[in-house]
């Protein structure tokens with residue numbers, strides 16, 4: 482069953498049940514109130530008769546005649562003695578004579594159903610008869626008018642219920658459409674997107690800010706992210722293939738050179754082997770970095786543990802200062818700085834920044850670690866080539882190299898800083914750069930504390 486039909490059926494059923502319940506309650510409440518009023522009316526007739534009997538002495542002469550004057554227009558008056566015998570029975574309608582009777586010593590009210598299905602209100606009150614005996618005076622009246630009123634009310638309520646069910650059905654259909662429309666839009670968009678190869682969003686303008694709006698908005702945000710990641714992936718593949726093209730072309734041309742002249746000109750042998758070796762090393766380094774970048778893009782890969790950032794930085798400084806034979810100094814007032822991080826990844830990010838400082842400068846390198854109330858800052862400062870404003874804007878882009886010529890020498894791939902930024906961002910932080918071209922550069926890692 483379609484969701485819209487389900488909503489419509491469910492809502493209509495609920496409405497029908499509520500309408501039936503309310504109308505049944507109205508019917509029975511009205512019946513109860515009307516019945517009480519009728520019984521009260523017969524009771525007051527009985528009371529009037531009792532008062533008249535008490536005040537009037539003429540009853541002794543002809544009780545039958547006296548009682549006849551008080552008979553209800555559609556009812557009966559009966560007098561029953563203590564042997565349960567009717568001694569007076571006055572009525573204009575014969576059906577009353579079949580009504581049951583009993584002698585009672587206490588006043589009582591009764592509603593009974595006659596053989597024909599008609600209901601009767603019967604009031605019984607004790608009475609001192611003219612011979613001094615205690616009798617029961619019974620005043621009865623049928624409730625035909627109440628029956629008629631109740632049948633009219635029944636018809637009115639059935640009609641009213643039928644009329645009320647129509648808007649319930651319309652409301653169910655309207656609500657079904659209201660809920661289904663955005664879901665349908667979403668389904669269409671989901672089926673059309675792969676077909677058209679586009680990332681279409683759904684229109685959520687002019688919509689009230691309800692859960693359906695939130696659903697549409699979340700879907701649009703997801704489409705934005707998909708679109709962005711799709712574009713990034715496309716860009717990455719095209720950048721990567723472009724970057725790999727150069728070393729492959731170099732390797733290929735040297736291989737052809739060797740094939741053609743290798744035997745005749747041994748002097749080109751060394752040069753070709755060296756070039757092929759260095760380009761294949763570059764390719765290996767690049768593919769490793771691409772793999773690392775792909776891995777780092779998955780946040781859930783992080784393995785958090787308590788890391789002493791001071792000791793970690795000191796280790797990296799030690800190995801790089803030996804490798805590059807450079808003076809790298811750590812400035813910090815802290816002995817220990819324990820922080821929750823992925824040790825391997827954060828060390829990779831630090832390694833990239835210090836390695837860059839070594840590659841793109843010749844003099845000393847200063848590293849400082851500071852702990853503030855809400856963040857930790859690790860700065861790497863070098864006094865090398867520096868970066869222009871435009872270069873500073875792009876150095877975190879993948880495959881971006883500030884000066885292609887000098888980078889080819891340094892073996893740079895343009896992926897290091899993007900990897901470092903991904904790692905730091907995955908830790909909830911950021912990397913900021915400040916530089917003066919030809920003078921100095923400072924790369925600062927900001928980690929939330």
Ligand code: ADP
Pocket residue numbers: 833837838841842863865866867868876881882883884888892893894895896897898899922
């Ligand atoms: P690469 O592998 O080329 O070093 P990175 O992403 O680490 O890749 O760096 C991108 C570019 O930013 C480098 O090619 C270089 O031009 C520039 N760069 C990075 N660090 C520094 C620095 N400390 N001083 C000057 N330029 C730098």
